[in-house]
């Protein structure tokens with residue numbers, strides 16, 4: 786039996802620290818919302834929607850299609866020039882604003898973790914970069930992406946103020962699913978009930 790991949794030791798705690806240090810670089814308090822697009826600008830990551838990419842044919846977009854049926858989310862393409870190596874994130878603007886935040890943040894997390902992509906030539910001009918990350922790296926990108934959007938101090942602040950989930954969703958531009966996930970994973974509800 787193959788063991789299910791696990792996050793590296795202390796990964797969640799490191800993600801929290803990253804969420805805080807990136808906010809600090811942007812002059813934000815640890816509990817303040819962090820916009821994925823603003824973070825990309827700060828990190829010098831170019832973000833575009835598929836329609837902006839020249840030569841991206843409807844066929845290429847099919848390559849980006851996601852089996853979930855909800856349509857593809859976002860894809861990262863590394864590029865290297867003489868001066869720098871950087872990344873381009875192509876994202877799907879058909880999704881809700883909250884979903885776009887989480888899609889882009891997931892890609893940022895891959896980049897921050899220096900996950901390497903190996904491209905396969907699909908024969909239609911666009912290399913198929915999708916789903917070539919190993920499952921461990923997908924877990925890392927999920928955990929770090931979610932944490933960047935909704936770190937512990939944000940949840941503690943919101944709960945401390947008595948905000949309901951709707952208010953958290955609105956303030957941090959995140960989905961209901963994201964709020965549920967983060968409340969469960971961080972154990973903040975338990976932490977607060979001990980304190981009371």
Ligand SMILES: [Zn+2]
Nearest residue numbers: 891918923926
């Ligand atoms: Zn991923």
